[in-house]
Amino acid sequence: xxxxxxxxxxxxxxxxxxxxxxxxxxxxxxxxxxxxxxxxxxxxxxxxxxxxxxxxxxxxxxxxxxxxxxxxxxxxxxxxxxxxxxxxxxxxxxxxxxxxxxxxxxxxxxxxx
Amino acid sequence: xxxxxxxxxxxxxxxxxxxxxxxxxxxxxxxxxxxxxxxxxxxxxxxxxxxxxxxxxxxxxxxxxxxxxxxxxxxxxxxxxxxxxxxxxxxxxxxxxxxxxxxxxxxx
Numbered sequence: 001x002x003x004x005x006x007x008x009x010x011x012x013x014x015x016x017x018x019x020x021x022x023x024x025x026x027x028x029x030x031x032x033x034x035x036x037x038x039x040x041x042x043x044x045x046x047x048x049x050x051x052x053x054x055x056x057x058x059x060x061x062x063x064x065x066x067x068x069x070x071x072x073x074x075x076x077x078x079x080x081x082x083x084x085x086x087x088x089x090x091x092x093x094x095x096x097x098x099x100x101x102x103x104x105x106x107x108x109x110x111x112x113x
Numbered sequence: 114x115x116x117x118x119x120x121x122x123x124x125x126x127x128x129x130x131x132x133x134x135x136x137x138x139x140x141x142x143x144x145x146x147x148x149x150x151x152x153x154x155x156x157x158x159x160x161x162x163x164x165x166x167x168x169x170x171x172x173x174x175x176x177x178x179x180x181x182x183x184x185x186x187x188x189x190x191x192x193x194x195x196x197x198x199x200x201x202x203x204x205x206x207x208x209x210x211x212x213x214x215x216x217x218x219x220x221x
Binding site for chain 2: 040041042043044045048056057058059090099100101102103104105106107
């Protein structure tokens with residue numbers, strides 16, 4: 001089954017404790033992306049990657065890091081999480097940017113206390 | 114500044130009625146997407162619009178794109194309860210920008 005898998009689905013943690021949210025896709029997609037969703041703001045793109053070893057900042061990259069060492073994986077790293085990063089996070093992938101819609105993971109709800 | 118604006122943000126309508134959701138964007142783009150999100154769920158792709166004048170239809174939903182006006186519309190025909198969800202448009206520039214979403218409630 002074609003899917004984008006995120007882990008964990010839920011996480012409650014404390015300020016300053018490094019965390020990683022993993023994202024993996026099994027569709028051999030070149031393009032992968034991370035978004036955060038906050039009430040009233042829609043989805044805002046954090047980082048995206050056009051292919052292995054190629055990453056670019058989205059609209060709200062501050063406080064986040066990503067890496068793309070393999071085509072299937074695109075982890076999101078919060079080196080020193082803060083309460084304003086409490087949000088619902090989605091990973092997405094697509095075959096080619098532009099001509100195909102993105103496939104979204106089920107989301108990760110992060111609470112930073 | 115790159116902006117995507119949807120309206121209305123909230124829409125309550127009765128079954129059987131027609132309505133249109135609007136998506137305006139600030140800078141030229143030839144790629145616009147519509148997604149649906151059910152409460153507590155992920156996003157599901159509805160339409161991909163890739164050129165001026167593009168029109169796509171699926172069931173009771175029809176989406177169109179006017180790149181000159183920087184406007185896309187999502188038209189709902191004869192609404193049914195199952196269409197209750199939040200609908201997002203998204204525009205592809207160097208990065209992807211989403212509208213704030215339109216929360217649609219269809220009442221019997």
